[in-house]
Amino acid sequence: MLGFHSHDHTACIQTAVAAADAHCRAEKLQFTPVRRRVLEILLENHRAKGAYEILDQLRDEGFGSQPPVAYRALDFLVAHGFAHKIERLNAFVACAHAGADHTPAFLICRECSAVAEAEAGPGRAAIAAAARAEGFTVERVVIEAMGLCPRCAKAA
Amino acid sequence: MLGFHSHDHTACIQTAVAAADAHCRAEKLQFTPVRRRVLEILLENHRAKGAYEILDQLRDEGFGSQPPVAYRALDFLVAHGFAHKIERLNAFVACAHAGADHTPAFLICRECSAVAEAEAGPGRAAIAAAARAEGFTVERVVIEAMGLCPRCAKAA
DNA sequence: TTGATACCTGTTACATTATAACATATCAAG
């Protein structure tokens, strides 16, 4: 799992962008400049970023300046598993397990918005069991833990 | 667990309001008319309701007509465990386990917004384990499953 | 009872997040 520990982040970005590029080629999806750029912006750090924060950056770089530009790119990235929405923050993060079929659980720092993505297999199984008992059909599961990352916990 | 099955809903409401009333007395919290009414509105059915939907009803009944009126009552109810926010929908539900210390997991129908509240003990334990491994301090966990309730699944 | 204090209600005004609808441009396939 990609957590709060330091790592080779340049490689981290390159790998993720390359993976997205390859996946889009394979699936005949259009990995356009705006979409690529938004993914790169999300990858700049493992932090949740709001749509308007991303939009500001796009505008500065000569892309469109209106909300739908950012939202549509984000929708694309989320729909194809390259990014996730953090419901709790109304914000977005790059997916840390691009390509792999996974059920993410997010650990979100309330101080710095850093986000780590853990596998939630067991948690999901527990929910599936409860759902079955109710006759409920699960399509998607959101698991978000708010708290303090090691760095911010130490600072406090 | 209170699920999607039919039950004596009148008793369900009365019990919940009485429990909130008693808890507020015990804790010296003010269970004011707006707060009581908002809880009743949420209890009318086991469905997520938006702040503005609730506000419309408050306005029609002679309470204040501006957003903070609804948001403040909702904040109170959530802070004291009488209601929960469904992040995925930007909406609120009455708590189905009033008073009890619990970690809820929500089953949310995407068709009718019906919400069932399950215990997420095991799921939470799995997250706590992942968090410990990262040195992350968990303060709150949101678990929301989107899908179809039995009724809507049958209709489709 | 009165004054002090904290809390609650309601308002105006505004901030933030998100979408609908439409025109133009670009791409992919025959």
Add this chain to the structure above:
DNA sequence: CTTGATATGTTATAATGTAACAGGTATCAA
């Protein structure tokens, strides 16, 4: 190269959420 689908960009507006202040109400100590 035309056609149909997809993507981009725009304007305008909807939906959700808060800050800040004025006035009211509960509580409690003196």
